[in-house]
Amino acid sequence: MLRARSVIWQSWKGFKTFSCAAVEVKNEPILGFREGSKERSELEKALQKLKGKTEEIPCVIGNEEVWTKDIRYQLSPFNHSHKVSKFCYAEKELINKAIEASVAARREWDLKPVADRAQIFFKAADIISGPKRAEVLAKTMIGQGKTVVQAEIDAAAELIDFFRFNAKHAIELEQQQPLDSDGSTNTMLYRGLEGFVAAVAPFNFTAIGGNLAGTPAIMGNVVLWKPSDTAMSASYTVYKILRESGLPPNIIQFVPADGPVFGDTITSSEHLAGVNFTGSVPTFKRLWKQVAQNLDIYRNFPRVAGECGGKNFHFVHKSADVGSVVTGTIRSAFEYGGQKCSACSRMYVPDSLWPQIKQQLLDVHKQIKVGDSFSRIKGWLQHAKTSPYLKIIAGGHCDDKKGYFVEPTIIETTDPQEKIMNEEIFGPVLTVYVYPENDYKKVLHLIDNTSPYALTGAVFSQDKKGLEKRCWKLLSIWWRQSIR
DSSP: OOOTTEEEEEETTEEEEEEOOOOOOOOOOOOOOOTTOHHHHHHHHHHHHHTTOOEEEOEEETTEEEOOSOEEEEEETTEEEEEEEEEEOOOHHHHHHHHHHHHHHHHHHHHSOHHHHHHHHHHHHHHHHTTTHHHHHHHHHHHHOOOHHHHIIIIIIIHHHHHHHHHHHHHHHHHOOOOOBTTBOOOOOOOOOSSEEEEEOOSSOHHHHHHHHHHHHHTTOEEEEEOOGGGHHHHHHHHHHHHHTTOOTTSEEEOOOOHHHHHHHHHTOTTEEEEEEESOHHHHHHHHHHHHHTGGGOSSOOEEEEEOOOOEEEEEOTTOOHHHHHHHHHHHHHGGGGOSTTOEEEEEEETTTHHHHHHHHHHHHTTOOOOBOOHHHHHHHHHHHHOTTEEEEEOOOEEOSSSOEEOOEEEEESOTTSGGGTSOOOSSEEEEEEEOGGGHHHHHHHHHHHOSOOSOEEEEOSOOSHHHHHHHHHHHHHHHHHTO
16 A cells, blocks of 8 residues: 555556645635726626526436426516526425435545546636636626625635635645554545535525535535525536536536425435535524434434524724724625625624714715615514614615615614524624623623524724633633534
8 A cells, every 4th residue: 555645546447546746726816897807898798698688597417407397486686577597496306316316426436536526626716717707706696686896705706715725625635644653554545425415505605505515526425406596597607617627427416496395305315424504593403303313214324514694793892993893894784785694783882982883884874875685684674663672773674676675774772682683684784782881791791692693703992901811712602602
């Protein structure tokens, strides 16, 4: 056998050796799309090409494009009259067919050298970075209601980085080998899971869909990718780019489906090896319970990984810089209509700073153009109008006549435990609790005990001595407790 940094691989043609030098990868630059720039011109052409067009998107099982009778449409969130894509739901039988095809292809894919698998994703990243950038951005903007800035960060830079860095890390992982001892040589072989991985993607980030399906595939797994109904067009484009880059058929199956039907089918298959999920807590709990209930039927113990949102906070200390607080909060709470797991939706402000912060928030709020985001958020706005503990100080209106429009809203609460401070909204709604400035220690513990979510948060302070230690201690406890 070979020593560390080389591995013996078995293929259908026999054995061969493989080693790989370090791969240099850099973060993808974020383009500016300034007037007269090449990228702006290309994007404008791509947007114009999509105007009024409906893309037809089938289920893809291996090399076969399959249409079922259950036809659905992806509508533009800012213009309901525009059917962005026409697609179909896979029924139980078709999902099972995809599972069988995936499992049949798993062994050969798993035995392929990791560098060969990685090259597919390097190529896909290059294609998205170059000739397909404008198309992926345009479909994300029209289908998911993103601005060019948000789309560029997500569907271009982040997705490209996912593919490049994950491929790089996969190669480096293969090079990590155990130490040899006297008279023996130790070699570790990294293998994919026995069975298939189900990738369940959200609507709000094109990059997350590509990552949930792509990363397991880099590591030798076969995947059933269930894209979000409201991100169908951009997701299908990413899938086609992977195929164009050399991804063999049956490695990633593109399977739009009704959520419960997909969940019931994958969790009842003996070949389920993993679930890679981003979405709501109730949906993830349902999948996890189904896996637990069906544990005896599986050939292996399925790996279940999920990211389920956040109720992210901004804590403002009396020493904070007001301008930084206002700028950071407006961007965090209202960019992309607050439709991010990392969006700030609860804020704790000392009473001594609240008059300044409130006025500056309202001044900036007047300059915000209403974006697109609806019925669930509308319910929260109605709740804010009727709760005795809540007062809307800016925004609060919504309209769904043409698109899903929700006005960025700022609410003041007198009850820090009000449910609007606890539950994820996923919309442009920020709720502020004003506390006596000397009670900041109590508020730090309040942040920890208010919501079960842990994802992101921010502390605004210029007191680098006593407060810093207390905050980091609290945040480490908050994170550990929330991910138990």
